[in-house]
Amino acid sequence: MPYSPFNETQKSYTHYWKIVSILILLVGISIGGLYAKKTFFKKTVSETYQAYFLVNGQVYFGKNAEKKDGITILKNVYYLQVIDDKSLQNQENPSGQSRLSLIKLGSELHGPTDTLYINNSQVLFYEDLRPDSKVLQSIVGNKTSI
Numbered sequence: 001m002p003y004s005p006f007n008e009t010q011k012s013y014t015h016y017w018k019i020v021s022i023l024i025l026l027v028g029i030s031i032g033g034l035y036a037k038k039t040f041f042k043k044t045v046s047e048t049y050q051a052y053f054l055v056n057g058q059v060y061f062g063k064n065a066e067k068k069d070g071i072t073i074l075k076n077v078y079y080l081q082v083i084d085d086k087s088l089q090n091q092e093n094p095s096g097q098s099r100l101s102l103i104k105l106g107s108e109l110h111g112p113t114d115t116l117y118i119n120n121s122q123v124l125f126y127e128d129l130r131p132d133s134k135v136l137q138s139i140v141g142n143k144t145s146i
Contacts, residue, residue: 049129049136050074054122060105061135062116072123074116077105078139102138 052060052074062074081101106114129136 049076049133049139050126051129051135052118052126053124054118055124056122060116060118061102061129061139062105065115067120070120072118072120074118075114076139077114077116078102078135079105080135102135 048063049061050064052062052072054060058079060074060077060079062077064072065075066073079102081103083099083101104114105116106112
């Protein structure tokens with residue numbers, strides 16, 4: 001077969017388009033994988049406040065920031081504390097009965113941060129708080145008593 005420069009040029013263009021097609025396919029697969037990771041494999045993170053009920057009886061209220069490796073990370077955390085005013089007759093609670101107080105995590109003596117890491121094996125269940133929840137209204141209003 002006689003030599004023709006047109007055959008070499010045509011082979012070169014064919015080879016070039018094969019490489020370009022493979023690169024486009026790889027970029028498409030990468031973008032598709034990133035999209036699938038963000039949508040289908042996304043860890044559930046709540047935009048609302050949730051109540052986490054633990055096996056030790058404690059309840060924490062906060063925003064679910066992340067779930068990873070068997071740990072739930074809560075931010076902007078509050079918990080309830082029973083205040084017994086039976087012995088103290090004060091103007092705020094003249095009846096002297098027990099009341100609940102909402103405590104912001106971080107105000108304790110040992111000075112923790114406002115992030116709580118909960119081992120998922122310690123969670124009995126959790127619930128989203130409705131906008132009309134007394135706890136959520138207290139959190140939004142920065143009130144300490146419920």
